[in-house]
Amino acid sequence: EADIYQTPRYLVIGTGKKITLECSQTMGHDKMYWYQQDPGMELHLIHYSYGVNSTEKGDLSSESTVSRIRTEHFPLTLESARPSHTSQYLCASSEYIHEQFFGPGTRLTVL
Amino acid sequence: QKEVEQNSGPLSVPEGAIASLNCTYSDRGSQSFFWYRQYSGKSPELIMSIYSNGDKEDGRFTAQLNKASQYVSLLIRDSQPSDSATYLCAVDHNAGKSTFGDGTTLTVKP
Numbered sequence: 092e093a094d095i096y097q098t099p100r101y102l103v104i105g106t107g108k109k110i111t112l113e114c115s116q117t118m119g120h121d122k123m124y125w126y127q128q129d130p131g132m133e134l135h136l137i138h139y140s141y142g143v144n145s146t147e148k149g150d151l152s153s154e155s156t157v158s159r160i161r162t163e164h165f166p167l168t169l170e171s172a173r174p175s176h177t178s179q180y181l182c183a184s185s186e187y188i189h190e191q192f193f194g195p196g197t198r199l200t201v202l
Numbered sequence: 203q204k205e206v207e208q209n210s211g212p213l214s215v216p217e218g219a220i221a222s223l224n225c226t227y228s229d230r231g232s233q234s235f236f237w238y239r240q241y242s243g244k245s246p247e248l249i250m251s252i253y254s255n256g257d258k259e260d261g262r263f264t265a266q267l268n269k270a271s272q273y274v275s276l277l278i279r280d281s282q283p284s285d286s287a288t289y290l291c292a293v294d295h296n297a298g299k300s301t302f303g304d305g306t307t308l309t310v311k312p
Contacts, residue, residue, distance in 0.1 A: 130243075133302065133303075133304040133305060134246070134290070150301075181245055189236075190248050190251050191236075191238075191246075191300060193247065196245050
């Protein structure tokens with residue numbers, strides 16, 4: 092079944108740790124996105140990719156980095172987590188028609 | 203001015219009523235328009251897309267687009283308590299990179 096997956100779903104870590112949030116999709120979509128969303132607040136685009144080896148920063152400045160080595164995989168990395176990074180991170184993908192399909196999200200808490 | 207603006211909420215309607223959600227956008231070159239529904243604590247899910255002027259109906263949902271007025275709306279007929287959620291308007295103005303509105307929270311009261 093075609094789908095988009097995110098792991099872990101919940102993560103609680105201490106300040107200064109390096110973390111990688113995983114996102115994979117089985118739909119063969121070229122475009123993938125990372126959003127940050129605080130509870131009850133708007134979505135902020137932090138990274139996007141139009142294909143393998145293509146990554147761009149989004150509208151919201153972020154200290155995270157991303158990579159796109161395989162079409163299906165778009166991980167997000169924080170080199171040194173801080174409490175200000177506490178948020179929900181949503182991954183999405185789309186094909187040429189631009190409708191985005193979202194993963195279940197990762198809720199990150201940095202202590 | 204924000205690129206995508208939605209009518210401020212929250213919006214409350216009684217069960218069975220029509221809920222009307224509105225969205226305006228600033229980029230006249232925008233081509234694709236979407237409505238997503240987001241339940242509390244969940245991810246957004248696409249419920250409607252519209253690409254040309256006029257109405258598009260899908261079950262109880264109708265999306266309306268007026269490019270001249272830079273306006274897109276979502277009507278929910280026979281609103282149900284299960285429709286209670288935040289509705290996000292999204293506009294694609296740059297080939298695959300959508301801009302989302304802040305969302306309008308709808309509550310349908312039994």
